[in-house]
Amino acid sequence: MPLLKYEQIAEDLRTRIANGEFVAGELLPSGRDLAEQWTVSRATVVKAYDVLRNDGLVVARQGSGFTVAETPIARPAGGRRAGSTRVSGGAPYRRLGIPDRTVPPSQVADVLGLMPGEKALRRIRLLLLEDGSPHSLVTAWFPPSIADAAPRLSMKGPIAEGTTHYVRRETGLSPVEGADVTTVRLATEEEARLLEVEQPVAVAVVLHAALDKDRLALVCEEGVTASHVFEQIDKYPMR
Known part of the structure; x- marks a missing residue:
C-alpha cells in the first residue's frame, strides 16, 4: 500500500535525521517550507511532524517550530x-x-x-x-x-x-x-x-x-x- 503524503514527508525527515543531515537540537524545516516543497497544505505537514513527535524523534519548540530530540x-x-x-x-x-x-x-x-x-x-x-x-x-x-x-x-x-x-x-x-x-x-x-x-x-x-x-x-x-x-x-x- 503506497504511503499517504504526510507519511512520505515523515519518512523523508526520518531518513534525513538518521543520515545525520539534522543533528540533536537542530531546527528542522518550517511547515511553510515543507508545504511548498511537497505541494501540500500546512495541515499535512503538521500531521507528518505529529508522527515524528509521537515517535520521540522531534520536539516542538514554541515559536520556533520543531527540533531533533536531544534525549532519545x-x-x-x-x-x-x-x-x-x-x-x-x-x-x-x-x-x-x-x-x-x-x-x-x-x-x-x-x-x-x-x-x-x-x-x-x-x-x-x-x-x-x-x-x-x-x-x-x-x-x-x-x-x-x-x-x-x-x-x-x-x-x-x-x-x-x-x-x-x-x-x-x-x-x-x-x-x-x-x-x-x-x-x-x-x-x-x-x-x-x-x-x-x-x-x-x-x-x-x-x-x-x-x-x-x-x-x-x-x-x-x-x-x-x-x-x-x-x-x-x-x-x-x-x-
Whole structure:
C-alpha cells in the first residue's frame, strides 16, 4: 500500500535525521517550507511532524517550530499494540556496552528459530525513571539475517528513529504481530547490580517477540524489571 503524503514527508525527515543531515537540537524545516516543497497544505505537514513527535524523534519548540530530540527515548519490552507510540510508553535510557554477537538463552533462541549454538546480535539498554534511577533492563536479540542487513544495529550508540523503523527501512520487513510472555523469578547477581537493588529480589520478566507476515521473528526482547517498580495496567470494555 503506497504511503499517504504526510507519511512520505515523515519518512523523508526520518531518513534525513538518521543520515545525520539534522543533528540533536537542530531546527528542522518550517511547515511553510515543507508545504511548498511537497505541494501540500500546512495541515499535512503538521500531521507528518505529529508522527515524528509521537515517535520521540522531534520536539516542538514554541515559536520556533520543531527540533531533533536531544534525549532519545525507548520503551520497555512488550506492550507494542497497534497504534501505540514510543512517547506514550517511552523513557530516557542508557545504552550498555557495545552490541555483540553471542549465543542467546534457550528461550530467546527458540523464539528466533536459531540452531543450537547459533549466535544472535545483542543490544542492551537500561531504561530510567524520572529521577535517573534504573527502571528496566532490556536485552534485544536480532537474528543474524536482520543483523547482517541492518549494520547500524551492530554499532555503539542509540538509533534515534528506533530499531523498528530502522530495520524496516533497511530490510523492508515490518512486525505485524507481537507476542508477550510475562513471568516472575529472582534477579541474577548482574541484574540486581544494574537495577541497583539488593538480593534476593523478585523481578518481572517480559519476553517480547515481534513477528513479520511470515511469522518469523525480527527481534526478541527480554525486559527485566524489579518488583517494586513493576506495574501492568490493562483497560478493556466489559458487557
